[in-house]
Amino acid sequence: MATYKIVHYLNQFFGGIGGEDKADFKPEVREEIIGPGQALAAGLGEDYKIVATVICGDNYFGENLDEATDTIIDMVKKYEPDMFVAGPAFNAGRYGVACGTICKAVEERLGIPVLSGMYEENPGADMFKQDVILVKTGNSAATMRKAVPNFVTLIKKMTTGEEVLGPAAEGYLERGIRVNYFAEKRGSERGLEMLVKKMAGEPFETDLPMPKFDRVSPGPAITDMSKAKIAIVTSGGIVPQGNPDHIESSNATKFGWYTMENMDRLSKDDYMTIHGGYDRQFVLEDPNLVIPLDVLREKEKAGEIGELYPFFATTTGTGTATNSAAKFGDDIGKKLIEEGVDAVILTST
Amino acid sequence: MVKGIEKYGIPVVHMCTVVPISRTIGANRIIPAVGIPYPLGDPTQGEAESYKIRERLVERALKALQLPVDEQTVFEKDNF
Numbered sequence: 181m182a183t184y185k186i187v188h189y190l191n192q193f194f195g196g197i198g199g200e201d202k203a204d205f206k207p208e209v210r211e212e213i214i215g216p217g218q219a220l221a222a223g224l225g226e227d228y229k230i231v232a233t234v235i236c237g238d239n240y241f242g243e244n245l246d247e248a249t250d251t252i253i254d255m256v257k258k259y260e261p262d263m264f265v266a267g268p269a270f271n272a273g274r275y276g277v278a279c280g281t282i283c284k285a286v287e288e289r290l291g292i293p294v295l296s297g298m299y300e301e302n303p304g305a306d307m308f309k310q311d312v313i314l315v316k317t318g319n320s321a322a323t324m325r326k327a328v329p330n331f332v333t334l335i336k337k338m339t340t341g342e343e344v345l346g347p348a349a350e351g352y353l354e355r356g357i358r359v360n361y362f363a364e365k366r367g368s369e370r371g372l373e374m375l376v377k378k379m380a381g382e383p384f385e386t387d388l389p390m391p392k393f394d395r396v397s398p399g400p401a402i403t404d405m406s407k408a409k410i411a412i413v414t415s416g417g418i419v420p421q422g423n424p425d426h427i428e429s430s431n432a433t434k435f436g437w438y439t440m441e442n443m444d445r446l447s448k449d450d451y452m453t454i455h456g457g458y459d460r461q462f463v464l465e466d467p468n469l470v471i472p473l474d475v476l477r478e479k480e481k482a483g484e485i486g487e488l489y490p491f492f493a494t495t496t497g498t499g500t501a502t503n504s505a506a507k508f509g510d511d512i513g514k515k516l517i518e519e520g521v522d523a524v525i526l527t528s529t
Numbered sequence: 530m531v532k533g534i535e536k537y538g539i540p541v542v543h544m545c546t547v548v549p550i551s552r553t554i555g556a557n558r559i560i561p562a563v564g565i566p567y568p569l570g571d572p573t574q575g576e577a578e579s580y581k582i583r584e585r586l587v588e589r590a591l592k593a594l595q596l597p598v599d600e601q602t603v604f605e606k607d608n609f
Contacts, residue, residue, distance in 0.1 A: 203565070239565045277550060303550045303553055397599075399539050400540060401598075410591075458566050462566050469568060474583070475584045508530050509531065509534045510533040511533075517537045523541070525541075526556075528545035528568070
């Protein structure tokens, strides 16, 4: 008889329900061990039992945050588990946000320890690493095997109340929490050692890493929209039929500029989406759902906006590294400044 | 991408489905869109209705671009 009961959370993909076409899957509970749960169960041994697995589609969760959270909490509560584990989400953005959201809610409302895991560039990581311990994983499920020992150690420590050590020792994402300890050398000595290393061009570890203030001030408001030149940018993967520049459907390394000149709307005969992160059936039928050219042309004709910049910039947002996205933004911004664009509408799926 | 563009001083309005992600990355003017497979419109309600929904969201976006903001702002309603 297992001593500790665990409830595990998975998305539709890892839960074996299906891909993007099943991303609307409503939360369901299965009294079995599924997918990544198998690896965790094997590592944890017989003192631990995954008594149930909750599966929820990423889109359903993202679009119904409060409702999905309430439903899942009720499901978890029924099993009176000792711990709740979600994911890991690797580099799946919506899944990462779902894992973080549900872990935080379970901890707050049910008062049990929670644990999830993801890749450090997953948007869910920045959002939740301060609230939830997130085991560091690689960007794909192939890295699961490496992450399992850290999950196992943390689950054991958290259920038994043993002290959880720092992020480097336990393999979780830095939470920005400072813990007091007695150092062997006093501050002045450490400072001088760092200075000497720095002067010698050697690597050193600071006692106090500075937080990254990665914010940009809002651009000024447009004072006369009827004279403004507007540009459209999207991460929704809209490209001309055939994807001439071979923009990747996931983890994009490039973006493209494509014309909208002399068009009243984006026709499905000329444009398509190659985005690998959502069910494409609606957008393939009507690309204006992502690039609202039809509406903007009407606004241009009515004189409500000055003019529409004739090209749109596009890439795929899913799985794309934030560093790549920042670079695309920089290239796009530079070009739009040169072209005298006054404001940008950026759409994301 | 939003920040990469906005750092050149061009105001950017981000029309997106998952608002918490937009907040985290640091968009300043945010319009919550309809759904992940159809952010601007709702084809399940027919083409005419879908267009109307899109028109409203775009009008809201244009209005947001004309409002000075000094911090992240999510425009949930048409009236602001």
